[in-house]
């Protein structure tokens with residue numbers, strides 16, 4: 001499970017595409033090192049007053065830009081193409097949401113809405129858990145079972161875009177153990193760092209912290225209009 005001391009990023013996101021999902025989602029298991037994970041977790045301790053709050057600092061502090069933003073911007077979507085934020089209004093993420101999920105903590109199925117450009121980059125720290133993707137029935141009600149599940153390992157980067165952003169909902173179950181974890185049920189199984197950890201079908205959760213990088217379209221209205229939405233459930 002040790003992460004490499006140096007990170008070898010894929011030559012393009014295409015190499016990390018989650019083929020089972022509609023275009024397009026990408027998963028890079030080793031996006032940061034254990035040392036970088038530790039350093040970021042240290043920064044998000046409550047003393048730094050950023051946990052579970054909207055970080056509304058511009059520009060983003062160095063420890064959120066380096067290494068994560070720099071690496072995101074360094075990977076072309078495919079050969080000869082620019083990075084995944086090239087088409088976004090600010091050309092880069094300008095906003096990071098930090099969420100903490102102790103065991104038995106989740107987030108209700110939801111869509112992220114029109115405040116953001118439709119590219120979401122999530123770095124996971126500390127523990128693995130499953131992100132569920134849901135769709136609405138014809139009548140608008142939520143299908144109770146997820147259509148797909150993505151297992152997010154610590155130090156991984158997950159990128160979701162396009163229809164996955166606008167047409168599907170995402171959520172995390174409030175459970176302590178993810179069950180039925182297998183090649184058949186996990187969309188990104190072939191891209192996992194350590195699939196052998198889940199051969200019994202079980203992921204025992206520990207506290208997972210996520211950093212969600214997005215481009216907020218209208219930065220100036222952020223404080224007034226969006227602030228209260230970002231409290232954790």
Ligand SMILES: O=C(O)CCC(=O)C(=O)O
Nearest residue numbers: 097099107112122210212
């Ligand atoms: O923590 C995550 O991976 C998801 C968070 C999320 O969906 C959100 O904050 O909108």
Ligand SMILES: [Fe+2]
Nearest residue numbers: 110111112170
């Ligand atoms: Fe979300």
